[in-house]
Amino acid sequence: MNTERTRPLVGITLFSGREGHKVYTKVQYNYVQSVLDAGGLPWLIPTVADHAQATAYAAELDALVLTGGEDLNPLTYNTEPRVELGLTDLNRDRWEMALLEACDARDLPILGICRGVQVMNVARGGTLYQDIHAETGSTMGHAPIQNPMESLHHRISIDEGSLLRRIFETGDLVVNSFHHQAVRDIGNGLVVTARAADGTIEALEDGDRRFYLGVQFHAEALPPIDASYLRIFSALVDAAR
Numbered sequence: 001m002n003t004e005r006t007r008p009l010v011g012i013t014l015f016s017g018r019e020g021h022k023v024y025t026k027v028q029y030n031y032v033q034s035v036l037d038a039g040g041l042p043w044l045i046p047t048v049a050d051h052a053q054a055t056a057y058a059a060e061l062d063a064l065v066l067t068g069g070e071d072l073n074p075l076t077y078n079t080e081p082r083v084e085l086g087l088t089d090l091n092r093d094r095w096e097m098a099l100l101e102a103c104d105a106r107d108l109p110i111l112g113i114c115r116g117v118q119v120m121n122v123a124r125g126g127t128l129y130q131d132i133h134a135e136t137g138s139t140m141g142h143a144p145i146q147n148p149m150e151s152l153h154h155r156i157s158i159d160e161g162s163l164l165r166r167i168f169e170t171g172d173l174v175v176n177s178f179h180h181q182a183v184r185d186i187g188n189g190l191v192v193t194a195r196a197a198d199g200t201i202e203a204l205e206d207g208d209r210r211f212y213l214g215v216q217f218h219a220e221a222l223p224p225i226d227a228s229y230l231r232i233f234s235a236l237v238d239a240a241r
Helices: 029-037 053-060 090-105 115-123 132-136 163-168 227-240
Strands: 009-013 015-019 022-026 041-045 063-066 110-113 154-158 172-175 191-196 201-205 212-215
Touching (some): 009 029, 009 090, 009 227, 029 041, 029 227, 053 090, 090 115, 110 115, 110 227, 115 201, 115 212, 154 163, 154 201, 163 201, 163 227, 212 227
Parallel strands (some): 009 063
Antiparallel strands (some): 154 172, 191 201, 201 212
């Protein structure tokens, strides 16, 4: 961390989307607010075509947040698309994996949220369920799109001794849920540390890293209804100091 700054610089990945005849790059403001409230200084990172710039970003950052968004393209894990696959952005997929690799090489604290945990898994050689219900037969709801982001939806069980357990100081946490994809085969060096009742993976960690945590729920949306959910961002920022 640059000693001239009082706040660690936390990168937040953006996504691109077309609105009318223009293309914008943006992110939900909850990510920015959560980093600010946790004591970090947000730095918004767009999708960059030149992947060599990932090293330049990593050299400046103190921590990284991989945000949610569209489905990962199954080409990133050598699989053909299913009919249930949603919108994808292969450019974003490849850029975020390059950025993740550069930050991981420096052992920067890394937090992945929803799509972010899936990126972390695929970057380590793991795979995904392109659609939970079609591929596992689970009848548990994971994508109640009619609900607001801050709606608590289901419980997860957190393993004892895990980073996530230390952060929330409980093995039973109620979370929100807005995803139809999920981690399938686990990437190299990663450990599952939380699951939903139907077995869906809700958290991955790498205990050999300073802070390498991915969660399937949208933690950034929950502090407005319960400040305890800010703990995950506070832990990231503390690790970055």
